[in-house]
Amino acid sequence: MILIDISPLYLISIAKTLASLVKIKHDKHDAGIFMKESMRCIDNGNFDMAVGYLNAAIEKSTSDKEEMSFIYLIKGAALLGWIGDSKKDIILTNLPDAPIGALPESQEAPTGKISRLSNEALESIDASITLNPRNSLAYYFKGYVFFFYVGVE
Amino acid sequence: MSELNEAIHSFDNAVKLGLPENLQFFAYNMQGKLCLVLSKYDDALKCYENLLQLNPSDKDALDTCKV
Numbered sequence: 001m002i003l004i005d006i007s008p009l010y011l012i013s014i015a016k017t018l019a020s021l022v023k024i025k026h027d028k029h030d031a032g033i034f035m036k037e038s039m040r041c042i043d044n045g046n047f048d049m050a051v052g053y054l055n056a057a058i059e060k061s062t063s064d065k066e067e068m069s070f071i072y073l074i075k076g077a078a079l080l081g082w083i084g085d086s087k088k089d090i091i092l093t094n095l096p097d098a099p100i101g102a103l104p105e106s107q108e109a110p111t112g113k114i115s116r117l118s119n120e121a122l123e124s125i126d127a128s129i130t131l132n133p134r135n136s137l138a139y140y141f142k143g144y145v146f147f148f149y150v151g152v153e
Numbered sequence: 154m155s156e157l158n159e160a161i162h163s164f165d166n167a168v169k170l171g172l173p174e175n176l177q178f179f180a181y182n183m184q185g186k187l188c189l190v191l192s193k194y195d196d197a198l199k200c201y202e203n204l205l206q207l208n209p210s211d212k213d214a215l216d217t218c219k220v
Contacts, residue, residue, distance in 0.1 A: 021176070134170055135170070136166075136167045136168075136169075136170035136171050136172040137167070137172070137176075138167075139163045139164070139166040139167035139170060139172075140163070140164065140167040140172055140176055140180060142159075142160075142163040142167075143160045143161075143163035143164035143167060143180065143183060143184075144160075144183070146156045146157070146159040146160035146163060147156075147157070147160045147183060147187065149156050
């Protein structure tokens, strides 16, 4: 049941806005290069690649808890953007006479993919809150994730 | 519906923990919309009243409070 219909472009726009709210000093930790690349990908709308870079940053980072909390927040925002992209895939798949090449290459069912990405986004935000329970921005992001979770189910 | 309640709770926590004022505006706006979806009209009114304290000329909030 869809309670709230959210357009993919709105979702992508919110994801970019949320990511831009998080300020990290890139040069402060070893994973700086991955962070820079992930932000570039988010700016360009390549959210799946951004998540890959953010996973690498999380793996390599030696940052303090507060900064790690922000890295997980950016990952949550990137996952929201990826959900927006996946919603676009569903619309393209359902278009009559969709042009060749317009259909998604992924073999995963789009609705299952959205559900998986939503859960990943929630896990990422929760990790952010665990690392810094006083991070007001993390709760703000979490509100959006729950809102969009309902909208994409 | 539990996701919508979680969303309201999360925005509430964000504001209590000292969310910057410009983001508080959006948090109250989202909370207000969610409360209306859940038919929590008194809570929605509080959200829009808080929103009006931040921006007294917000047309949507003014209209909703009138209704």
